[in-house]
Amino acid sequence: MKAIKSKQLRLLAAIMILGLASGCSSTFEPWVKPYERDNLADPIMSMNRNPVSMSYTNHAYQAREGARGAEGGAGGGCGCN
Amino acid sequence: MPLFVKNFHHKTNTRYCHVIALALVSFAVLFTSINTFAGDAKGPAPDFTLASKDGGNVRLQEQLGNVVLINFWASWCAPCREELPYLEGLQQEYADLGFTILAVNVDEDPSKADILLNDIPVSFPVLFDVNDDVSKLYDVQAMPTTVIVDRDGNQRLLHHGYKSGDEVKYKQAVKALLRE
Amino acid sequence: MGQEAVVAATKQKLPSPPGTVRRLIIRLIIACIILGLLTWQAFAAVLPQDRSDAMYHSYQGGGMSIDGPSILLRKKIGNHVSVSANYYVDTISGASIDVLATASPYAEERTENSVGVDFLHNKTLMSLNYTTSSENDFEAESIHFGVSQDFFGDLTTLTLGYSKGNDEVGKTGDDSFLELAERQNYQFGITQVITKNMILGLSVENISDQGYLNNPYRSVRFLDASSARGYRFETEVYPNTRRSNAASVTANYYLPYRASVYGEAKVFSDSWGIQANTFKLGYIHTFGEDWIVELRARQYQQDKADFYQDLYSRSAEFNFRARDKEMSTFNNLSLGLSVTYEFQFSAANFFKKSTVNLDFDRVNFDYDDFRNVLAVETPVGEEPLYQFSANITRLYVSIFY
Numbered sequence: 001m002k003a004i005k006s007k008q009l010r011l012l013a014a015i016m017i018l019g020l021a022s023g024c025s026s027t028f029e030p031w032v033k034p035y036e037r038d039n040l041a042d043p044i045m046s047m048n049r050n051p052v053s054m055s056y057t058n059h060a061y062q063a064r065e066g067a068r069g070a071e072g073g074a075g076g077g078c079g080c081n
Numbered sequence: 082m083p084l085f086v087k088n089f090h091h092k093t094n095t096r097y098c099h100v101i102a103l104a105l106v107s108f109a110v111l112f113t114s115i116n117t118f119a120g121d122a123k124g125p126a127p128d129f130t131l132a133s134k135d136g137g138n139v140r141l142q143e144q145l146g147n148v149v150l151i152n153f154w155a156s157w158c159a160p161c162r163e164e165l166p167y168l169e170g171l172q173q174e175y176a177d178l179g180f181t182i183l184a185v186n187v188d189e190d191p192s193k194a195d196i197l198l199n200d201i202p203v204s205f206p207v208l209f210d211v212n213d214d215v216s217k218l219y220d221v222q223a224m225p226t227t228v229i230v231d232r233d234g235n236q237r238l239l240h241h242g243y244k245s246g247d248e249v250k251y252k253q254a255v256k257a258l259l260r261e
Numbered sequence: 262m263g264q265e266a267v268v269a270a271t272k273q274k275l276p277s278p279p280g281t282v283r284r285l286i287i288r289l290i291i292a293c294i295i296l297g298l299l300t301w302q303a304f305a306a307v308l309p310q311d312r313s314d315a316m317y318h319s320y321q322g323g324g325m326s327i328d329g330p331s332i333l334l335r336k337k338i339g340n341h342v343s344v345s346a347n348y349y350v351d352t353i354s355g356a357s358i359d360v361l362a363t364a365s366p367y368a369e370e371r372t373e374n375s376v377g378v379d380f381l382h383n384k385t386l387m388s389l390n391y392t393t394s395s396e397n398d399f400e401a402e403s404i405h406f407g408v409s410q411d412f413f414g415d416l417t418t419l420t421l422g423y424s425k426g427n428d429e430v431g432k433t434g435d436d437s438f439l440e441l442a443e444r445q446n447y448q449f450g451i452t453q454v455i456t457k458n459m460i461l462g463l464s465v466e467n468i469s470d471q472g473y474l475n476n477p478y479r480s481v482r483f484l485d486a487s488s489a490r491g492y493r494f495e496t497e498v499y500p501n502t503r504r505s506n507a508a509s510v511t512a513n514y515y516l517p518y519r520a521s522v523y524g525e526a527k528v529f530s531d532s533w534g535i536q537a538n539t540f541k542l543g544y545i546h547t548f549g550e551d552w553i554v555e556l557r558a559r560q561y562q563q564d565k566a567d568f569y570q571d572l573y574s575r576s577a578e579f580n581f582r583a584r585d586k587e588m589s590t591f592n593n594l595s596l597g598l599s600v601t602y603e604f605q606f607s608a609a610n611f612f613k614k615s616t617v618n619l620d621f622d623r624v625n626f627d628y629d630d631f632r633n634v635l636a637v638e639t640p641v642g643e644e645p646l647y648q649f650s651a652n653i654t655r656l657y658v659s660i661f662y
Binding site: 028038042047051057060064065066069070071 | 520
């Protein structure tokens, strides 16, 4: 039990250090610049171009299959604002 | 064998307090995080020359004596679409007082600029930064980005992004710089 | 007397396993810690696009005919809030093989309503969603909370989500039947921009349910020499807890002539012994400015639950017994086509764009250990393995403003 607790604490500490480190380097240079995102902003690159249709399709499969979860995604896009 | 089999262990009181303390720190960080989106960038605005939509080239140095608003935009950027009519309004209002807007389009395909310009005609020069040279020069970190340059060619305002209401900030800055 | 039983049943609350609340709070705190630290690097997040969709959906196959509307409305309010509402109806008729084995075709209707609000605060996008589902023998409600954050120059998006649902399971023809189930989902997702043309995603979800987890209409069959058919039916008995984990990896790649290709691979495993994986591959092609065509294939494969058996040798042979084909070993393959036509309006208009869409998928299910009991001519236990095909159609109009 003690071993698991300290493992979790160590993981938390690692995340904290990572987070603080990322905070310190406020000049992170993205390798895809905001003005290079035309293709990523195109709706055909979106994971969820038609949410109503996608959620229905996921439901149709989920109702007939044993598996569930990990559907859907976000991100990419134009990153504007 | 099932994946990710977890064993849940009850946490002791001290561990709980520990986590609560971390939680308080995280809430503090979450809600007080500072993000500068409008800064006062000092120093001269880097000079550039770009091809204009109306033919010919436009050079920033030639605008010395005027207040210049450089706006980096693209056809695929929704906030840029919202911003364009306000920029046109600003141009019309202050053009006679020595103010011009240079709208730098960063689309890889310059003809895409017409997608917006056909619907929102503008009276200021639209420049094409096809190779992203000027965007790199100005270290554009968000789309759109607005840089306001004073009559001496110095950068006075740097604004990342656009949200409804930001046009008021531009207007205030331009008015102040025109009075100098 | 029946009324008292119903009242007692509704008041009865299923006990949560010890430490649930604490576990939940700790997970939420950990989520906040991670987000709190990473907001130091925060840049953008955007509210979802304003849109309305009106869809007709249809599922035809396996003896079932299910169709109905789905309507979505979404609108931004100011710069920070977006609200949405969804109305969905399933009109169900026919009978699947499970029903035909023990009963007769039926008709019913299910309505699902959902409202949501998204809130953009200091570059963090928070979402809250409430959904209710209602039919004559089943009521469910669930609430979902999600947080999404872009960082590292908007190249990375981290999403955390939590859902809680409560079901009330009833049974037509048995007014005293009322069972409860509850469910909690924990979701973690990360999407990463790799190049100007490629996005990768990872999604992980842990779901735990407890309560009455089977379908009250499903039965198992066991050998019984004294019966005319050679077997009898009795009600399924499922464990009253279930824990599952799913993880998926997705990739999107942009092709220079304005097309894209995407793929997804997902693995699933749960405490009932079900192991499954899903593979998807799709290609999206555009013709001019206005036409978008998509071709896709999806393959799903599943291993049966530990307590699933098509035919038991005697009544109550094991503590847990299932014959729902959803719990069996099977695979399915679907091929799909979508066509979209876009009407582009002026950017200065209130209505910016409108699309007309038709999505169609044909799916074929092939069972390895679920037999078609309607084949009465064959000996018991040697009936042909079941298979069926279905057409899933979605016809919808979307408008963007």
